[in-house]
Amino acid sequence: MQTFSGLFNYWIVIVLMMMGFYMVISQHNLIKKIIGLNVFQVSVFVFYISMGKIKGGTAPILAEGIEIYSNPLPHVLILTAIVVGVATTALALSLTVRIKDAFDTIEDDEINALEKADRAKEREALS
Amino acid sequence: MISSQFPALQVVLPLMMAPIALIVRNPRAVWMLTLLVTWMTFAISLSLLMQVLDGGTIIYRIGGWVAPWGIEYVLDKVGAFVLVIVSAIASIVMSYARRSIEDEIPEDRIYLFYTMFLLCLTGLLGITITGDVFNLFVFLEISSLSSYVMISLGRDRRALSAAYRYLIMGTIGATFYIIGVGMMYMMTGTLNMADLATLMPAVADTTVIEAALAFLTVGICLKLALFPLHLWLPNAYAYAPSVVTAFLAATATKVAVYVLIRIIFTVFGGVHVFQALGVQNILMSFAIMAIFIASLMAIYQDNVKRLFAYSSIAQIGYIVLGLSFASETGLAAGIIHLFNHAIMKCAIFLGLGCISLRMGRVTIKDMYGLGTRMPWTMAAIVIGGLSLIGIPMTVGFVSKWYLVRAALEAGMWPIAVLIVLGSLLAIIYVWRIVEAAYLKPAPENAKPVSEAPLSMLLPLWVMALASIYFGVDATNTLSIALDAADSLLNGGLQ
Numbered sequence: 154m155q156t157f158s159g160l161f162n163y164w165i166v167i168v169l170m171m172m173g174f175y176m177v178i179s180q181h182n183l184i185k186k187i188i189g190l191n192v193f194q195v196s197v198f199v200f201y202i203s204m205g206k207i208k209g210g211t212a213p214i215l216a217e218g219i220e221i222y223s224n225p226l227p228h229v230l231i232l233t234a235i236v237v238g239v240a241t242t243a244l245a246l247s248l249t250v251r252i253k254d255a256f257d258t259i260e261d262d263e264i265n266a267l268e269k270a271d272r273a274k275e276r277e278a279l280s
Numbered sequence: 281m282i283s284s285q286f287p288a289l290q291v292v293l294p295l296m297m298a299p300i301a302l303i304v305r306n307p308r309a310v311w312m313l314t315l316l317v318t319w320m321t322f323a324i325s326l327s328l329l330m331q332v333l334d335g336g337t338i339i340y341r342i343g344g345w346v347a348p349w350g351i352e353y354v355l356d357k358v359g360a361f362v363l364v365i366v367s368a369i370a371s372i373v374m375s376y377a378r379r380s381i382e383d384e385i386p387e388d389r390i391y392l393f394y395t396m397f398l399l400c401l402t403g404l405l406g407i408t409i410t411g412d413v414f415n416l417f418v419f420l421e422i423s424s425l426s427s428y429v430m431i432s433l434g435r436d437r438r439a440l441s442a443a444y445r446y447l448i449m450g451t452i453g454a455t456f457y458i459i460g461v462g463m464m465y466m467m468t469g470t471l472n473m474a475d476l477a478t479l480m481p482a483v484a485d486t487t488v489i490e491a492a493l494a495f496l497t498v499g500i501c502l503k504l505a506l507f508p509l510h511l512w513l514p515n516a517y518a519y520a521p522s523v524v525t526a527f528l529a530a531t532a533t534k535v536a537v538y539v540l541i542r543i544i545f546t547v548f549g550g551v552h553v554f555q556a557l558g559v560q561n562i563l564m565s566f567a568i569m570a571i572f573i574a575s576l577m578a579i580y581q582d583n584v585k586r587l588f589a590y591s592s593i594a595q596i597g598y599i600v601l602g603l604s605f606a607s608e609t610g611l612a613a614g615i616i617h618l619f620n621h622a623i624m625k626c627a628i629f630l631g632l633g634c635i636s637l638r639m640g641r642v643t644i645k646d647m648y649g650l651g652t653r654m655p656w657t658m659a660a661i662v663i664g665g666l667s668l669i670g671i672p673m674t675v676g677f678v679s680k681w682y683l684v685r686a687a688l689e690a691g692m693w694p695i696a697v698l699i700v701l702g703s704l705l706a707i708i709y710v711w712r713i714v715e716a717a718y719l720k721p722a723p724e725n726a727k728p729v730s731e732a733p734l735s736m737l738l739p740l741w742v743m744a745l746a747s748i749y750f751g752v753d754a755t756n757t758l759s760i761a762l763d764a765a766d767s768l769l770n771g772g773l774q
Contacts, residue, residue, distance in 0.1 A: 177448060186448060194455055201462050227465065230414055234458060237421045241451050244425055248432060248444045255437035264441050271438060279582065279645045 162203035169196035181261040183252065187245045194238045201227040201234070283331070286324050287340040287353040290363070291406045293317055293324075298398040307390040311378050314394045318371040321405065325367040329360040333760070339411070347411070348472040354411030357764040358615065362408045362538045365622050369530040370401050372626065376739035377523045380633045384521045385433050393433055397527070400426040404535045413461045413547070414471045416539065417454065420503070423535070424450045427528055431520040442515035449502055449512045456499030463492035464547070476547045484548075493553060496543050497563075504536035506563075506600055507570030510593045514577075517589035522633030525585060529592050530626035534618050537599050544603070545611070545768040563604040568698055570597030575705035579712070584635075584642045587709055588628055591668060594702065595621045601699070602683055610686035611765035612758070617679035619757055623750065624667040624675060627743035631661035634732035634740060644712060649722025653729050656737050658717045660744035665710035667747045670703050674751040678758070 157164070169192060176189025205227035213222040249259055256264050282289075297317045301310045332338055332355055340353040355363070374397075385393050403423025410416050428450070432443035465471060467488050468479040483489055498509070505513040513533075517525045544553060553559050571594050578590035599621065602614025632642050634657040639646045651658045667674035680703060687696035731737070750757055 174452075177452065183444065190448060190451055193452070197455055197459055197462070200459065204462065204466055227462070233414075233418060237418065237454075240425055241421070241447065244428060245444065245447050248428070248440060248447065251432065252440045252444060255440055268438055268441065271436075275643070276582065279643060 166196050166200040183249045183259040187242060191242060198231045198234060201231045286328055287338060287355060287409055290321055290324050290409060291402055293321060294398045295402040298395050301391060301395045301398060305391045307387060310391045310394045314398060315374045318374045322367040322371040325363040328355060329364050332357055332360040348470045348475040351415050352411040353409045355409055357767055359408050361760050361764060365619055366404050366531045369622055369626050372739045372742055373523060373527045376630055376736050379733055379736055380523050380637055383637050384435055396426040396429045404531055407535050408538060411473050412471050413473060417458050420454055427532055430524040431516050434519040434521050436519045438515060439519035442519050446512040446516045453499045453502030456495045460492040460496035463488050473547055477549050480548060500536055500540045504533050505593055505596055507566055507573060507593060513593060514586050514589045518583055518586035522636050526626050526629035526633060529629055530622040533596055534622050537618055560604050560606060563600055567597040567601035567604060570594055571702040575702060578709045582643050584644060585632055592625060598683060605686045605690050607686055607690060608765045608769055609682060609689050611768060612761040613679055613682035613686050615764055616682060616757060616761040620675035620679045623743055623747045624664045627747055628661055628664035630740040630743060631657050634736050637732060638729045644716050647716040648720040651718035654731050657732050660740050662714060663744045663747060665713060669706045669710055675747045678751055678754045
């Protein structure tokens, strides 16, 4: 069980997680960051769902002939987490729209430069 | 009796009022509604604290389902104390908010601000009261999502990018937290905190639990802005509307600290993670770095809101330092500083809100000569500042005193020296404010300013006087903090 193939689902989770995380850190485009964040979150969903799944198990229904069933709790938890994820994505996208209006760009490094310019302007106004 | 339903009401009340606020829309009416709700939650939380102090831990089963199957609300001394802090700050801030919000947020968006405020309050109260780790995640996201929106309502365009960055880092933190929760669930099969605490020692030596602890700690430290995970904080505080800054600085990070306490001392209470896994050294060194680096950064800021945002990071360092001693005195010092810092930072940011109302912004230059032109506002800010330094007779002194004592008790005198040195840095940045306000003359072309309106001065002075009152007579707060620390270290949730 404790072999590479036995832990297959966790390897997928880790690969997805790192890909998403790397995208969030390395990408300058705000939309791409959001996509990365989504991949990152989805990896956690997969982690929870595969954790509750039992090979050959069915849905947890009380009926004759059903003996092995998967643990429904992690699946239900993830339903909640998906809703949270959707809300986060929606908010992030709408913030990006507002940022585009205010800065006229959605590139992180350009926004940084504009913010620096704002700060310099402030300092000039003060002295 | 209705009082038996208080734990649920505490969360349901603001949650139900949020959509109503959305329907009502009229700025004045929505403000009245929010004000009423915040004061009601404050009254409820005070009554809950009395109940807990008299009768011990309150356990409230949602829908009558028995734990670990159902979700429990559990309120012990720490929880009840934090609950009072959050709801007290919320009600003071709301009493202050009307003028400041009308000034800083466009009229057609004001009702949205109050809706978000109510949701944020729901989340923060929920985090404090819940006894279920996944339920905690949901409340954490409710409070975080609404605080991103509140920050983005700031006038400066940098509020938007600050909110976006906070969103990215906050979501990573929350996701780390649920990874940790998932791993704990894998090993124990439960999400109930008390249940987790009893099952944890048996599986504590596995790598899965060690990884879970790592994910949980990093995730929560992102939320509470422990150095070096603080990068979202300065801009978020500097460019958010003044009321939002005052509220978040005094509650959001504090509640995150509470989550850290819950996880380390309750869920992992039977494992002694501090000694066994070296968490102590990590937290302690980051806390010390937070105190020094953030205080140094604060000294060089021209934007006063940003200055105090950095000072907040340093103060969070003090709180985490207190926890990391893992002794009764240390933990009590952390809890008492959580309360004290909430009061003084709330007072300072409310004061800055008054200045921003009159001047339109708050830089060091704007404060020249304000000591005579806005004497009441400036005096309150100075009281808050003295408290940050830890002058005797202010709340800051009580917490510093206990921190130093905890360090000496643990035999770590160099840390005690560092705590005192950190206070010296606080003197420098507070002095810059005092110097600007009282010793520099007002610029000649300055527009005439008058004192802030009474509706804002009154809540400001309530906070300023509270920071003196609890500094002179700390017996009540101290005994609660010491009791709470004792029950955390020796009792768990029962």
